[in-house]
Amino acid sequence: MEQIEVRDYLIEKILNTKSKENYKLPSENMLAEQFSIPRKRVRDAYVYLEQMGLIESRQGIGHFVKPKKKLLDIVLTGDVSFSEKMKQQTKDYRSILTRLEQIDKNDLAFKSIQMVENASLYIVERLRYIDGEPAAIHRSYVNSELFPEIKKEQNKLSSIYQFYKLNGIQRFESKFTRLSTIFPGKYERLMLHCENLVPLILVESDNWDKDRNIQLEYTEILYRSDRFSFQLNG
Known part of the structure; x- marks a missing residue:
């Protein structure tokens, strides 16, 4: 007390x-x-x-x-590239691929993912750096049946939107967005260099090829809450 x-x-x-x-x-x-x-x-x-x-x-x-850093604005929509959102606000932005592997269908994470039935998935994880510091973890659970050669193209995956555009997809849409707050586990603390009581904002959404009405991915983004402010619509 x-x-x-x-x-x-x-x-x-x-x-x-x-x-x-x-x-x-x-x-x-x-x-x-x-x-x-x-x-x-x-x-x-x-x-x-x-x-x-x-x-x-x-x-x-x-x-x-502790000196406060400038907060970056995020509009919670899934139809615009995260990289493009960041490049509009800072000159010092980097995206690094940290994980690329197939998800086993018996994995608990797989069962919690909202994807089309029987889809085979790859997790494509990127660590986003803002002003030289890690600020967000972006995980895309990609329908690998649409992109069977995805593992050979890891040099193109730092921006998943650019990867999709290189594969002929031009228009995107999101059909759901969910926002919640979590505290970082050991992996997230190491990746984001944050303290264990700095909450993370978890944004979950989907991403669809708007022209063909095909789901491309399920998305999870973990934002450091001390680096971003959020707009509920654009």
Whole structure:
């Protein structure tokens, strides 16, 4: 309870600080005396705030409010390339292919995917870098029966939309979009360089060839919530 009280006090202080960048927060000794609690309780509160991505601790100096990065706007539609959305907002954008493999139909992940019945799937995972830092994981579960040579074309898969266009598909549409919040597991923390209490925004959608009414993929995108703001429509 004591730790929660200190944590709430510090969060309120962070939110109400006008000049947030590099603002030094009260020392552990000062807060321990103010709240009449052991210094360890204050230290635990600071560790929690660091795991939330709100502060950074500098050994021997103190605890500071973490500088906020510019938030990038995302319109939650599946008919526009993520890469194109990012290139419109920043000059420093990269997409790196991190995984390309077939999904076993007995895999639990396969059973949760909303795809056409009996489709054979490949997972195409890309890590998106914004301003030199990893910011999003993009997984496309692609209907490999439409693209039987997909594994041979991994040099073209950093942008799945460009890959589709190279295969003659020009118009896309999404028939559902679902938004939820999750906390990162070990894999996501390592990939995105984020703390374990920084929530991720999970956006699930589908992608169809609009002209032929054929489902191309089921999509999952994991966004760092401290890097993006979201618009529900365009």
